[in-house]
Amino acid sequence: xxxxxxxxxxxxxxxxxxxxxxxxxxxxxxxxxxxxxxxxxxxxxxxxxxxxxxxxxxxxxxxxxxxxxxxxxxxxxxxxxxxxxxxxxxxxxxxxxxxxxxxxxxxxxxxxxxxxxxxxxxxxxxxxxxxxxxxxxxxxxxxxxxxxxxxxxxxxxxxxxxxxxxxxxxxxxxxxxxxxxxxxxxxxxxxxxxxxxxxxxxxxxxxxxxxxxxxxxxxxxxxxxxxxxxxxxxxxxxxxxxxxxxxxxxxxxxxxxxxxxxxxxxxxxxxxxxxxxxxxxxxxxxxxxxxxxxxxxxxxxxxxxxxxxxxxxxxxxxxxxxxxxxxxxxxxxxxxxxxxxxxxxxxxxxxxxxxxxxxxxxxxxxx
Numbered sequence: 001x002x003x004x005x006x007x008x009x010x011x012x013x014x015x016x017x018x019x020x021x022x023x024x025x026x027x028x029x030x031x032x033x034x035x036x037x038x039x040x041x042x043x044x045x046x047x048x049x050x051x052x053x054x055x056x057x058x059x060x061x062x063x064x065x066x067x068x069x070x071x072x073x074x075x076x077x078x079x080x081x082x083x084x085x086x087x088x089x090x091x092x093x094x095x096x097x098x099x100x101x102x103x104x105x106x107x108x109x110x111x112x113x114x115x116x117x118x119x120x121x122x123x124x125x126x127x128x129x130x131x132x133x134x135x136x137x138x139x140x141x142x143x144x145x146x147x148x149x150x151x152x153x154x155x156x157x158x159x160x161x162x163x164x165x166x167x168x169x170x171x172x173x174x175x176x177x178x179x180x181x182x183x184x185x186x187x188x189x190x191x192x193x194x195x196x197x198x199x200x201x202x203x204x205x206x207x208x209x210x211x212x213x214x215x216x217x218x219x220x221x222x223x224x225x226x227x228x229x230x231x232x233x234x235x236x237x238x239x240x241x242x243x244x245x246x247x248x249x250x251x252x253x254x255x256x257x258x259x260x261x262x263x264x265x266x267x268x269x270x271x272x273x274x275x276x277x278x279x280x281x282x283x284x285x286x287x288x289x290x291x292x293x294x295x296x297x298x299x300x301x302x303x304x305x306x307x308x309x310x311x312x313x314x315x316x317x318x319x320x321x322x323x324x325x326x327x328x329x330x331x332x333x334x335x336x337x338x339x340x341x342x343x344x345x346x347x348x349x350x351x352x353x354x355x356x357x358x359x360x361x362x363x364x365x366x367x
Contacts, residue, residue: 010184014186017196022035025195029067029071031195046119048140049107049140053100056100058096066092070091077108078117089102089272090338092104093342094340098268098269100131102265102270111129119144122145123147123149126140138152139194142193143191145191146189148187149185150182155197156177157170158232159201159217162223166233167232168234173233208230244280245313247277248275248314250318250353251290251317252317252319253322254322261276266283267283270283274342275346290326290328291325291327297314297315297316302352304344315353317357
């Protein structure tokens with residue numbers, strides 16, 4: 001690693017990186033590309049903020065369609081702030097990390113109520129919004145408002161760790177990588193610089209088999225010079241994830257209505273529609289069956305992985321009379337039931353239940 005945190009070639013590195021970005025910038029539905037910027041187009045802070053919230057712990061490929069649907073339905077922050085919670089949560093279904101959707105609504109409403117519908121233009125101001133942490137605040141300030149804030153995501157960490165040959169394992173290396181990334185952040189075009197660093201990490205300086213021959217920063221890359229590029233960034237061993245177990249109860253009424261409940265705001269899948277189940281997320285919710293019924297085991301286990309644990313859920317099904325009264329949740333008419341509006345875990349449960357109810361003996365059919 002260099003003997004000093006200050007790189008004497010920082011200006012040259014940024015210039016070469018921006019020249020590369022001008023030729024190779026990825027096209028994204030939320031991005032104002034370099035040619036558009038030169039023509040005078042400015043990024044919409046709402047679209048930048050929305051994309052950054054969606055991209056937290058999620059891939060670009062997974063976000064594209066969600067972003068298009070959201071902006072078609074809610075084209076500005078005022079429209080999103082006025083949207084019913086249930087509509088936003090349903091549109092978010094399948095994207096995961098559902099606290100982001102709740103914070104998205106809180107953030108939009110804060111922008112409208114406290115800032116007259118205009119996003120704060122500084123990193124510090126953006127940090128006051130719900131769901132906006134240091135990374136998101138820096139990204140929006142940089143990309144939307146050209147504040148020279150240092151933006152460090154996983155792609156940037158990888159580029160910087162190789163460029164400066166930082167051998168401290170992640171996550172302990174994060175402060176050092178942020179400090180080094182700051183030495184490269186220019187005063188001119190900081191937003192394009194931030195996006196260029198992310199694009200470089202996503203397309204050239206990739207986790208495996210980086211394409212160093214095409215990298216504009218290769219002449220300055222200490223990791224490449226030392227033959228360490230494929231080994232960096234180093235990562236501390238991950239602890240093995242524990243396994244949690246539980247149950248889902250899926251009831252279908254004689255008229256085809258299904259029993260659903262809205263999950264508590266706090267806890268996993270907070271605020272989302274789902275099947276009644278045990279307290280597998282340890283949020284303190286009810287653990288018993290939602291109504292008296294002839295519950296039948298499907299013999300099929302739903303498996304799902306969250307950030308900190310693996311989950312295994314037994315699925316029980318029941319077909320009940322129209323007069324059935326649940327102790328929790330409510331029956332949703334079949335015409336109003338959209339499996340696609342459920343989070344992924346609950347959709348898995350429905351797939352198991354639907355198959356079991358359709359073919360318990362080879363004769364019965366789901367209403």
